[in-house]
Every structure is written in C-alpha cells, then in structure tokens.
Amino acid sequence: MTLNNYKNEDKVLLAVDCIIFGFDKEELKILLIKRNFEPEKGKWSLIGGFLKKEENLDEAAIRILHHLTGLNNIYMEQLYAFSKVDRDPAERTISVAYYALIDIASHDDDLIRIDSAQWFSLKNAPKLIFDHHRMVERAIARLQRRALGKPIGFELLPEKFTMRQLQKLYEAILDKKLDKRNFINKFNSLDILVKLDEKDMSMSRKGAYLFQFDEEKYRSKVEEGFSFKL
Amino acid sequence: MTLNNYKNEDKVLLAVDCIIFGFDKEELKILLIKRNFEPEKGKWSLIGGFLKKEENLDEAAIRILHHLTGLNNIYMEQLYAFSKVDRDPAERTISVAYYALIDIASHDDDLIRIDSAQWFSLKNAPKLIFDHHRMVERAIARLQRRALGKPIGFELLPEKFTMRQLQKLYEAILDKKLDKRNFINKFNSLDILVKLDEKDMSMSRKGAYLFQFDEEKYRSKVEEGFSFKL
DNA sequence: TCAAAAGTGTTCTGTTTACACCCATGG
DNA sequence: CCATGGGTGTAAACAGAACACTTTTGA
Known part of the structure; x- marks a missing residue:
C-alpha cells in the first residue's frame, strides 16, 4: 500500500546522442565531433547533449543536432536507450540514441563552418568515447532493416x-x-x-x-x- | 568552448513500464495492475516503476516486474522511450517501455497471489493511465514485426x-x-x-x-x- | 453413426535471381 | 575509334497462395 509521491526516487541525467548518416555518392558516412569538454575531451564522439525539463526527446535531439552542427530540418528517429551503469565515467547517465539520414552535399554549407564536426566513412571511423560504437552498430543494423522494409533515399539523396x-x-x-x-x-x-x-x-x-x-x-x-x- | 561538468544539466525521473503479453491457447492478453498510489490511484496501468541509480534499464525492468507480480526469469526487450513533457501530470517523467512474452498457464502460480494484477484480452482491455495505451499499441506493432522476422513461440507457449x-x-x-x-x-x-x-x-x-x-x-x-x- | 478436430499434397501464380550485349559520347 | 559507364529483357528456380478430402474416436 505504497503512497508514492515520487519523492524518494532517483533522478538521472538523460543524454541524447545522434548517429547522423550521410551519403556522398559512393559511401555511407557518419558525422562525428571532437568533444570539447571533459571527460574524454578531444576525443571523437557522436553529437550529443542533455535533455532539458521542458522538451521531449525528439525535440532535444533536434536542438542538440542544430546547436552543434547548424543542421536544420533533419528527420530523426529514436533508436534505443543505453543505460549501462558506468557507461559515462563522470556521472550516471542514460543516453537515448537517435539516428538520421541526410544528403551530405545539400547540407555542406551548414556544416562547413563547424570545424569540430567531420564526416567519416563507416569503414575508417575513429575510436569513439563511451559506448558510442555500440550505438553506431545498432544504428547500422536498424538502417539495414529499414532499407529492406521501406523505401529510403529521399533523405539521403539529392532531389534529382x-x-x-x-x-x-x-x-x-x-x-x-x-x-x-x-x-x-x-x-x-x-x-x-x-x-x-x-x-x-x-x-x-x-x-x-x-x-x-x-x-x-x-x-x-x-x-x-x-x-x-x- | 563549453566546460561541461554536467552540473548544470536537468535531471529527470526515469520510469520503466512493462507490456507483458501472455497467450492462453486462444487469445493474446496483457497483464495490467490496479495502481495503488497517486496520481490515478485505482486506475489500470502497465506494470511500472522507477530506475534506480545502481541498475541499468534491463535490470530495472526485471526487478519491477518481479516485485509487482512475482514473475521471474522473464525475458524482456526494450521497446521505446516515451517522453512527452506532460505525460505524467505529477512530475516530469520519461518512461522506457519494455515488452515481454510469456505463457500464461505456466506462470499462473506465481501470479495468483497478486490480486492487483490481472490478464486482459487485447480486445477488451480497460482504459489505461497516461500514455500507456500508446505503449501497448507500439508493443503490438513490434510484436507483429517480430513474429514475421523471427520465430517466436518459445516464450509464449508451454514446452509441448x-x-x-x-x-x-x-x-x-x-x-x-x-x-x-x-x-x-x-x-x-x-x-x-x-x-x-x-x-x-x-x-x-x-x-x-x-x-x-x-x-x-x-x-x-x-x-x-x-x-x-x- | 456422426460430430469435431487432425492431418495431409498439388497446382497455380508471382517474385527473385542469374545473366550478356548494344548504346552514346568525349577524348 | 575506343574506353567508359548507361541502358535494356528473358528464362529458370523458388516461394507463396489457394484449395478439399480422409482419418480418428468418444459420445
């Protein structure tokens, strides 16, 4: 007969990380940034940030992507919540990963000014912080299933x-x-x-x-x- | 050049809700409980609880299910994170939904003592609190895709x-x-x-x-x- | 003896795969 | 005139869908 007013429950930091897939006529790439804060400052990372109280996860993903890269109007889809207790050594953080598909060429202008963001081909992407490589793996699996179940391409290709x-x-x-x-x-x-x-x-x-x-x-x-x- | 030590970020309550599908020779059912705390006390709800600092989401789902129903050794899979800002009127809460498949008959003994938990056929389940009906919808869609992509049944049927x-x-x-x-x-x-x-x-x-x-x-x-x- | 559920194969159709040659053009 | 990438069709193999009758036995 618990009277639960939520007061005794733990609160956690909720991060959002974005796997941004791009295509540039030949290769599938992902967008990474060089992290400019601790921990793991200077290492390559997915684009990420924290959920704010007044927004939902979709909104957070859009805000974070826009803020770090200048990219706008990108359709993203929720992938999975990663919650290993020590995944972020600095503090207990749960991360909800989002993925998106974009046409690299038609967004280059937005991106060109952001020197910390860079495209890497999937094959020779650098090591990533935390569990970000697992996020990328899962995103690739999802993308593959997706490609077989729906037409994709509208998002990843130029108009013509x-x-x-x-x-x-x-x-x-x-x-x-x-x-x-x-x-x-x-x-x-x-x-x-x-x-x-x-x-x-x-x-x-x-x-x-x-x-x-x-x-x-x-x-x-x-x-x-x-x-x-x- | 943010120096981010995570200190200024919002923390949130992270709930886990479980959609437990059961099968009893004829019909697909879900397990619901009558909520015994505010808000929405007395209404039907998915089985749910809050993530604790020292566990990951999978562990939380298992713990919560066990605690509320006595069910043990149930394999669950993460479904989706629901994060609408006002989804829980009492407090800002993000909920990660999990779903599971079980054979009703072989778990009846565990459940029979829990009078607040009850099986409902999908067709005439009661109204649920918050956004729980959306969770159920999504779980059904996932289960259907799942059934077409992998054999299921091991979990939902008796051994023979x-x-x-x-x-x-x-x-x-x-x-x-x-x-x-x-x-x-x-x-x-x-x-x-x-x-x-x-x-x-x-x-x-x-x-x-x-x-x-x-x-x-x-x-x-x-x-x-x-x-x-x- | 009959009602109720179990068991069993074949044909047809549509989808997937494998495969090779000519075309248009700029250099 | 030739190297480069673009464009095109058909046949064989396979997978999916439709379909109806016989068997068993307890009441």
Missing part, C-alpha cells in the same frame, strides 16, 4: 539522382553488390520514381537520366512499408 | 504444444486467419520443431501430436532472423 546513385546508396547501406537490372526493375515496380528528361553528364560520356521521387507515392509507401529483398 | 496452438498464437499476434496447411508447411521448412510421440487429447477425439522446439536450432534461427510471410 541517377539510378546508379540510388543503387550505390543501397549497396552502401546493405554492404553488398546488387545486380543493376534487378535493382532497377524492382525499384520501378514500386512506382515511386519519376524519370526526368534531364541527364547527369558528370559521370559518363553518355550521361544518365535523372529521377525524382514522386513525393506522394513515396510517402504512402513509407507508411505501409513493403518487402524489399535484395 | 500442438501445431494448432502454434497457429493460433500466430493468428492472435497477426490478427488474421492463416491457412492450416501452408502454416504447417512453412513452419516445418524452418526445421526448428521436434515432433513427439505424445498426443494432446484435450481438444479432440482424435488427439493432436505434440511438438517441442529444438532449442539449439531455434536459438540460431532467432539469431539470424528469417522472413516469414503469412
């Missing part, structure tokens, strides 16, 4: 892109080579792309047709999900 | 069960009728069941063969996942 870029994106996420024809057929059958008359001439002499997402159809496919075997 | 029980479990989770022959064929092709010589005579005159999971094969299928379209 070639089929080859789209395929490279999937190859980067899934970390395997895909068959060109099967990929195109599959994607076309989803009926979410619009072929433009324009060509991208930067990659070949022949040029490659540019595509755009049909935003409405894309959104509805994202809603309903689908099964994408590759 | 009939094919019909297994099928009913999947029907309850996915909330749709499945074809008997296709279901059996599919499950057999996974090669994780052992057919016993025993029959269950309680459901029919003819009797139905009992099966067991081959624990080793089951575990490895759980690891790797699979794609189960039904």
Whole structure:
C-alpha cells in the first residue's frame, strides 16, 4: 500500500546522442565531433547533449543536432536507450540514441563552418568515447532493416539522382553488390520514381537520366512499408 | 568552448513500464495492475516503476516486474522511450517501455497471489493511465514485426504444444486467419520443431501430436532472423 | 453413426535471381 | 575509334497462395 509521491526516487541525467548518416555518392558516412569538454575531451564522439525539463526527446535531439552542427530540418528517429551503469565515467547517465539520414552535399554549407564536426566513412571511423560504437552498430543494423522494409533515399539523396546513385546508396547501406537490372526493375515496380528528361553528364560520356521521387507515392509507401529483398 | 561538468544539466525521473503479453491457447492478453498510489490511484496501468541509480534499464525492468507480480526469469526487450513533457501530470517523467512474452498457464502460480494484477484480452482491455495505451499499441506493432522476422513461440507457449496452438498464437499476434496447411508447411521448412510421440487429447477425439522446439536450432534461427510471410 | 478436430499434397501464380550485349559520347 | 559507364529483357528456380478430402474416436 505504497503512497508514492515520487519523492524518494532517483533522478538521472538523460543524454541524447545522434548517429547522423550521410551519403556522398559512393559511401555511407557518419558525422562525428571532437568533444570539447571533459571527460574524454578531444576525443571523437557522436553529437550529443542533455535533455532539458521542458522538451521531449525528439525535440532535444533536434536542438542538440542544430546547436552543434547548424543542421536544420533533419528527420530523426529514436533508436534505443543505453543505460549501462558506468557507461559515462563522470556521472550516471542514460543516453537515448537517435539516428538520421541526410544528403551530405545539400547540407555542406551548414556544416562547413563547424570545424569540430567531420564526416567519416563507416569503414575508417575513429575510436569513439563511451559506448558510442555500440550505438553506431545498432544504428547500422536498424538502417539495414529499414532499407529492406521501406523505401529510403529521399533523405539521403539529392532531389534529382541517377539510378546508379540510388543503387550505390543501397549497396552502401546493405554492404553488398546488387545486380543493376534487378535493382532497377524492382525499384520501378514500386512506382515511386519519376524519370526526368534531364541527364547527369558528370559521370559518363553518355550521361544518365535523372529521377525524382514522386513525393506522394513515396510517402504512402513509407507508411505501409513493403518487402524489399535484395 | 563549453566546460561541461554536467552540473548544470536537468535531471529527470526515469520510469520503466512493462507490456507483458501472455497467450492462453486462444487469445493474446496483457497483464495490467490496479495502481495503488497517486496520481490515478485505482486506475489500470502497465506494470511500472522507477530506475534506480545502481541498475541499468534491463535490470530495472526485471526487478519491477518481479516485485509487482512475482514473475521471474522473464525475458524482456526494450521497446521505446516515451517522453512527452506532460505525460505524467505529477512530475516530469520519461518512461522506457519494455515488452515481454510469456505463457500464461505456466506462470499462473506465481501470479495468483497478486490480486492487483490481472490478464486482459487485447480486445477488451480497460482504459489505461497516461500514455500507456500508446505503449501497448507500439508493443503490438513490434510484436507483429517480430513474429514475421523471427520465430517466436518459445516464450509464449508451454514446452509441448500442438501445431494448432502454434497457429493460433500466430493468428492472435497477426490478427488474421492463416491457412492450416501452408502454416504447417512453412513452419516445418524452418526445421526448428521436434515432433513427439505424445498426443494432446484435450481438444479432440482424435488427439493432436505434440511438438517441442529444438532449442539449439531455434536459438540460431532467432539469431539470424528469417522472413516469414503469412 | 456422426460430430469435431487432425492431418495431409498439388497446382497455380508471382517474385527473385542469374545473366550478356548494344548504346552514346568525349577524348 | 575506343574506353567508359548507361541502358535494356528473358528464362529458370523458388516461394507463396489457394484449395478439399480422409482419418480418428468418444459420445
């Protein structure tokens, strides 16, 4: 018959860490910053900060990302709460990780001024503080499952892109080579792309047709999900 | 050039709420308790409590479940952190939801003494406090995705069960009728069941063969996942 | 003898995979 | 004129969906 007015319960620091995935035509990258406070000052870290009383976690993630990088209007999704007792040696902290996908090229301007933030390809990212590497691992796993269950790409690609870029994106996420024809057929059958008359001439002499997402159809496919075997 | 020693950051109460799914041969149910403290005393609620400084979230979930229901050795999985600013009117609280699957029959003895805990079928569960209904919704969605991506059932069924029980479990989770022959064929092709010589005579005159999971094969299928379209 | 649940295979259809050649162009 | 990347279709294998009748036995 407890009378619980919450007064005797422990309170903790609640951190939010962001795994920001970017794609730059060839490779999947993550955005890291050099930490400028103790502990672990000077080491590479995910972008992170603390939840404030007057905001929810989604808002905190957006605020923190914006504050540290200048990035705006980034859609983020909650990943997992990490809570090992000694994960942060300085103080008991629980961290809720968020992940996001962005097109590196179209956000470079925002980022270029932030000298402590830097893109690293997944393969040769530096060692990270605390349990941040586990966050990244889990984010990659989630991204892969995600890529097979919904179309992604709207967030990671520029507005206009070639089929080859789209395929490279999937190859980067899934970390395997895909068959060109099967990929195109599959994607076309989803009926979410619009072929433009324009060509991208930067990659070949022949040029490659540019595509755009049909935003409405894309959104509805994202809603309903689908099964994408590759 | 912030010098951040964490001292100025807000601390919050971190709750853990548990969505306990049970299965009793026909229906999917959830375990609720009548809340015995303010606010919302006397209302139905998920099983919940607060994280303590010296434990991680998984441990807290196990402790809370055990403390309120007597249930032991229940495997739980983290679902999502709910953080709307005014979700708990009494105080700013973030709640990390966990969900679990258990076989009702084999845990009835533990539970029978706890008069404030009760099983409700999903369809006619009572109104819940705070945002607990959203937690349940999300847990159901997760459970459904889960059921299609990994074999489940080990947790929700008694050790020996009939094919019909297994099928009913999947029907309850996915909330749709499945074809008997296709279901059996599919499950057999996974090669994780052992057919016993025993029959269950309680459901029919003819009797139905009992099966067991081959624990080793089951575990490895759980690891790797699979794609189960039904 | 019949009601109630158990058990069992085949066909059809759609999806996934594997695979190779010509095209357009700038240098 | 040729090197480079772009574009295209088909056949074979596999997985999923639909479907109906026989068996057992306790009452």
